[in-house]
Structure formats: C-alpha cells, structure tokens
Amino acid sequence: MSTTDETRAARPAGRPRSARAEQAIIDATLDLLGEGMNIAELSIEAIAARAGVGKTTIYRRWANKEDLCVDALARLKSPLPELRGESVREDLVAYFEVVVRDSCDARRRCVMSIVMNDAERHPRLVERVRQALIEPRREVLAAVLRRGVATGELRADLDLPVVMAALIGTVTWYMRDAGSDGTAESPAGIAERIVDQLLAGLAPTA
Amino acid sequence: MSTTDETRAARPAGRPRSARAEQAIIDATLDLLGEGMNIAELSIEAIAARAGVGKTTIYRRWANKEDLCVDALARLKSPLPELRGESVREDLVAYFEVVVRDSCDARRRCVMSIVMNDAERHPRLVERVRQALIEPRREVLAAVLRRGVATGELRADLDLPVVMAALIGTVTWYMRDAGSDGTAESPAGIAERIVDQLLAGLAPTA
Incomplete structure (x- = not known):
C-alpha cells in the first residue's frame, strides 16, 4: 500500500532504482530487527545508514517507523x-x-x-x-x-x-x-x- | 557479596541509610526492567535518577551494570x-x-x-x-x-x-x-x- 504512489508514478526509468531502494530499506529494517534491536531502539537514521539511502527516501514511502516495520515484517x-x-x-x-x-x-x-x-x-x-x-x-x-x-x-x-x-x-x-x-x-x-x-x-x- | 564491604564497615550509624540506598537501587533496577527496558537500554544514570542516589553510590557497591542486574534479579x-x-x-x-x-x-x-x-x-x-x-x-x-x-x-x-x-x-x-x-x-x-x-x-x- 505504501508503495502505491511510487508504482503509479509515470517514470518508468526511475522504477528499477526505486524498487532497489525499497528492497534495501526493507532488508535493512529486517536485518537490524534480526540482530536483536527492538522497536524502541530502531531509528529511521539507523535504517537509512544501513540501507545506504537518505532519510527522505524512507519518509517518501512510509509515514513512520511503525508503518515501515509492519510492512517489512509482513514480507517475511x-x-x-x-x-x-x-x-x-x-x-x-x-x-x-x-x-x-x-x-x-x-x-x-x-x-x-x-x-x-x-x-x-x-x-x-x-x-x-x-x-x-x-x-x-x-x-x-x-x-x-x-x-x-x-x-x-x-x-x-x-x-x-x-x-x-x-x-x-x-x-x-x-x-x-x-x-x-x-x-x-x-x-x-x-x-x-x-x-x-x-x-x-x-x-x-x- | 557486593555488600560485604558495606556491611563490614564499622559505621553502625551509617548502615541503615546505606541499606536504604541499596534497596532503592535494587528497586529502581527491577522497576526499570519490569517496565520493559532491556539490558542495553538500562543505564546507571537512569537507575541513579530513579533511585534518587548519585552514580557514585551505585559504583561504590557494584562494579558495573551487569553485576547490579544479576544481584537485583537474584533477589526476585x-x-x-x-x-x-x-x-x-x-x-x-x-x-x-x-x-x-x-x-x-x-x-x-x-x-x-x-x-x-x-x-x-x-x-x-x-x-x-x-x-x-x-x-x-x-x-x-x-x-x-x-x-x-x-x-x-x-x-x-x-x-x-x-x-x-x-x-x-x-x-x-x-x-x-x-x-x-x-x-x-x-x-x-x-x-x-x-x-x-x-x-x-x-x-x-x-
């Protein structure tokens, strides 16, 4: 759901890169949680750093940390x-x-x-x-x-x-x-x- | 064990206050853990603040956070x-x-x-x-x-x-x-x- 705007955007050239970023963000979130970080400790900063993206790239897709976590966990x-x-x-x-x-x-x-x-x-x-x-x-x-x-x-x-x-x-x-x-x-x-x-x-x- | 020096100290007038401080530190540790804080999040600062004592009062009794936690949990x-x-x-x-x-x-x-x-x-x-x-x-x-x-x-x-x-x-x-x-x-x-x-x-x- 959070990706609707992204996938609807009429920018075919941008989509592969965007999908890669999204996957990197999801992976970073799951890796940090899997390493034992709890929700309180998890920060958008840490996820951005691990995924190699800027914080705005994350906030463009997810309104907050909770939404990102639920989305990431649902893919598991x-x-x-x-x-x-x-x-x-x-x-x-x-x-x-x-x-x-x-x-x-x-x-x-x-x-x-x-x-x-x-x-x-x-x-x-x-x-x-x-x-x-x-x-x-x-x-x-x-x-x-x-x-x-x-x-x-x-x-x-x-x-x-x-x-x-x-x-x-x-x-x-x-x-x-x-x-x-x-x-x-x-x-x-x-x-x-x-x-x-x-x-x-x-x-x-x- | 951590209290040996304390209880051996030939300062009878000081002992009740010292015992009270120790109990307050133990209680603060258990309360913070019981409220869902994990070991990584728990800090000597937070324990001192909750117990109403100075950090040195804690360090006089326990060498580090792990020793204090084990001691506190053992009393449970x-x-x-x-x-x-x-x-x-x-x-x-x-x-x-x-x-x-x-x-x-x-x-x-x-x-x-x-x-x-x-x-x-x-x-x-x-x-x-x-x-x-x-x-x-x-x-x-x-x-x-x-x-x-x-x-x-x-x-x-x-x-x-x-x-x-x-x-x-x-x-x-x-x-x-x-x-x-x-x-x-x-x-x-x-x-x-x-x-x-x-x-x-x-x-x-x-």
Missing part, C-alpha cells in the same frame, strides 16, 4: 503450510515443520520477540503484526484441532486454549532453548517428536 | 515450590502454581524476557541469570519427571527434553498470551488444567 511471512487434511497428526507435523524452520531464521524469529516483548510499549504495532502474521496461522492450527475433535482423532474434551498454548509454546520454547546455546539448528524430526509426545500424553496408557 | 527469586513428593501430578501442579504466580508479576516476568532476548547481546549476564535463577528450578522439575518415570506415574519412554519444553513452554506461552491482552490475571486453576491436559495427551485413550 512464510506461506501457510500446505495441509493435506487427511490425518490430524500428519497436518500437525507439517504445520510445526514450518514453525521450526522459521524459528531457525533470525529475521523471522524477531517477529515472535516483538510480539512477546514490545506489546506494552508499542501496542498498535504489535496489534498490527499480530493481525497480519500471527492470527492467520493460529486460525489454521485451531481448525486442525477442531477437525480432529470432530473426526475423533483427538479427545472430545480437549481444553482448546491450553492445547493451542501447548503446541505453540512447546515448539517455541524448545527452539529458543536450542538457540540460546548458540546452535540455531533444529534437531531432525523435532516437529514429529513434539507432536507425538503431546498426542500420547505423559501418563502411561493404563 | 521466589523460593522453590515446596513439593510433597507423594504424587507426581500434585507436585507438577504445585510447581506450576508458583510459575503462574511469578509470571503475573512484571518484575519477575522480566527474568524470562532477559533470558530469551538478551542472550546474543549480553551472553555473560544471561549465563549468570540462567545459572542463578533458571537452572535450580529446572533441576527440580527434571527430578519430578525422573521420579515419575521410576514410579510408573509417567510413561517409561518419556522424551525428556520435549516434555521439559512442553511443561515450561505451555505455561509461559499461555501466560504471555493472557498478559498480552492487558489482563495479567491467571485464570483460576490454570496450572491444574495444563498439567492434566499434558498428562492425558491430545489423543483419545483408545
């Missing part, structure tokens, strides 16, 4: 996982394989950090990121769970808010923990291990 | 939950009731934020906080799980790293999510709901 969104819809277990594994892959990527990881840590100071930005990036995925996951309850693949008495937290929280925590030793690798088959352990439960089947 | 540690050791389910609920209570407290919540977000930029501080605050609790939880496997209250084939992440991650995620709507309250019985759902698993008992 990896497509929703393709779910085959045949088996709930298979769909959960496919879903979490995408989550695990994303969480190994510093740029994508920052989305979660922002949502988890900047809500108090940047409520509007966090709400926009949540709407654009978190909610659509969450809805896909909730739909898989509802389908599982309907088909009998999952317990009829599932505590849905707890199960959503269990699925997302387990993967997030596991990957954070793995990442905090400096290893950003995901152990092979971790999505499958998590899904199977949660499906089976901790108690022995009596 | 709520005691390890008293576990009765009779039933694994009961011990898990008791354990997570403490975790839930702590996560409703902005000052305590910041411990997790720091560990999860500042590791790249402040590895030494995060490692110290982890050793002082995270590891002892984690060891208590791991011991409950090992006991459960030994007594047969838990499955013999428990995937321990996944189950640790599931327990901690579910509670953390649930409380974060609850907190992000501005409600920092914990729903009654949430520790019990989480433990029971994870024990039972998502799959129906065939």
Whole structure:
C-alpha cells in the first residue's frame, strides 16, 4: 500500500532504482530487527545508514517507523503450510515443520520477540503484526484441532486454549532453548517428536 | 557479596541509610526492567535518577551494570515450590502454581524476557541469570519427571527434553498470551488444567 504512489508514478526509468531502494530499506529494517534491536531502539537514521539511502527516501514511502516495520515484517511471512487434511497428526507435523524452520531464521524469529516483548510499549504495532502474521496461522492450527475433535482423532474434551498454548509454546520454547546455546539448528524430526509426545500424553496408557 | 564491604564497615550509624540506598537501587533496577527496558537500554544514570542516589553510590557497591542486574534479579527469586513428593501430578501442579504466580508479576516476568532476548547481546549476564535463577528450578522439575518415570506415574519412554519444553513452554506461552491482552490475571486453576491436559495427551485413550 505504501508503495502505491511510487508504482503509479509515470517514470518508468526511475522504477528499477526505486524498487532497489525499497528492497534495501526493507532488508535493512529486517536485518537490524534480526540482530536483536527492538522497536524502541530502531531509528529511521539507523535504517537509512544501513540501507545506504537518505532519510527522505524512507519518509517518501512510509509515514513512520511503525508503518515501515509492519510492512517489512509482513514480507517475511512464510506461506501457510500446505495441509493435506487427511490425518490430524500428519497436518500437525507439517504445520510445526514450518514453525521450526522459521524459528531457525533470525529475521523471522524477531517477529515472535516483538510480539512477546514490545506489546506494552508499542501496542498498535504489535496489534498490527499480530493481525497480519500471527492470527492467520493460529486460525489454521485451531481448525486442525477442531477437525480432529470432530473426526475423533483427538479427545472430545480437549481444553482448546491450553492445547493451542501447548503446541505453540512447546515448539517455541524448545527452539529458543536450542538457540540460546548458540546452535540455531533444529534437531531432525523435532516437529514429529513434539507432536507425538503431546498426542500420547505423559501418563502411561493404563 | 557486593555488600560485604558495606556491611563490614564499622559505621553502625551509617548502615541503615546505606541499606536504604541499596534497596532503592535494587528497586529502581527491577522497576526499570519490569517496565520493559532491556539490558542495553538500562543505564546507571537512569537507575541513579530513579533511585534518587548519585552514580557514585551505585559504583561504590557494584562494579558495573551487569553485576547490579544479576544481584537485583537474584533477589526476585521466589523460593522453590515446596513439593510433597507423594504424587507426581500434585507436585507438577504445585510447581506450576508458583510459575503462574511469578509470571503475573512484571518484575519477575522480566527474568524470562532477559533470558530469551538478551542472550546474543549480553551472553555473560544471561549465563549468570540462567545459572542463578533458571537452572535450580529446572533441576527440580527434571527430578519430578525422573521420579515419575521410576514410579510408573509417567510413561517409561518419556522424551525428556520435549516434555521439559512442553511443561515450561505451555505455561509461559499461555501466560504471555493472557498478559498480552492487558489482563495479567491467571485464570483460576490454570496450572491444574495444563498439567492434566499434558498428562492425558491430545489423543483419545483408545
């Protein structure tokens, strides 16, 4: 949306350069966030310096830092996982394989950090990121769970808010923990291990 | 430890005022962290201003910001939950009731934020906080799980790293999510709901 004026402008010769600048600005924003800068620390100055453009080039496209961040983060969104819809277990594994892959990527990881840590100071930005990036995925996951309850693949008495937290929280925590030793690798088959352990439960089947 | 010189000093008349200053500095540090400031943003200037003391008063006690933060955060540690050791389910609920209570407290919540977000930029501080605050609790939880496997209250084939992440991650995620709507309250019985759902698993008992 922010690029409408730019792309409408009848200056064909200028467009490639303009598109390059825009990409450089987006990349600079994502790199700085991915390096651990939070929204408060991020400045238009720093983004301009990293992108090698002037501040006015940024302000020509985005009204403010929040708009730029939301735009930049929205481009990160990896497509929703393709779910085959045949088996709930298979769909959960496919879903979490995408989550695990994303969480190994510093740029994508920052989305979660922002949502988890900047809500108090940047409520509007966090709400926009949540709407654009978190909610659509969450809805896909909730739909898989509802389908599982309907088909009998999952317990009829599932505590849905707890199960959503269990699925997302387990993967997030596991990957954070793995990442905090400096290893950003995901152990092979971790999505499958998590899904199977949660499906089976901790108690022995009596 | 940082207070040894202070408390040893043979100036009985000065000690109450000194203790008050120290407490004010600790409180200021925890308040600023609890308000969402990260370690990089936190400055000795800001702490001094908030505590109403001079910077030298701080430097007389702590060599640097990291030492002060570790000291301040260590005082937050709520005691390890008293576990009765009779039933694994009961011990898990008791354990997570403490975790839930702590996560409703902005000052305590910041411990997790720091560990999860500042590791790249402040590895030494995060490692110290982890050793002082995270590891002892984690060891208590791991011991409950090992006991459960030994007594047969838990499955013999428990995937321990996944189950640790599931327990901690579910509670953390649930409380974060609850907190992000501005409600920092914990729903009654949430520790019990989480433990029971994870024990039972998502799959129906065939």
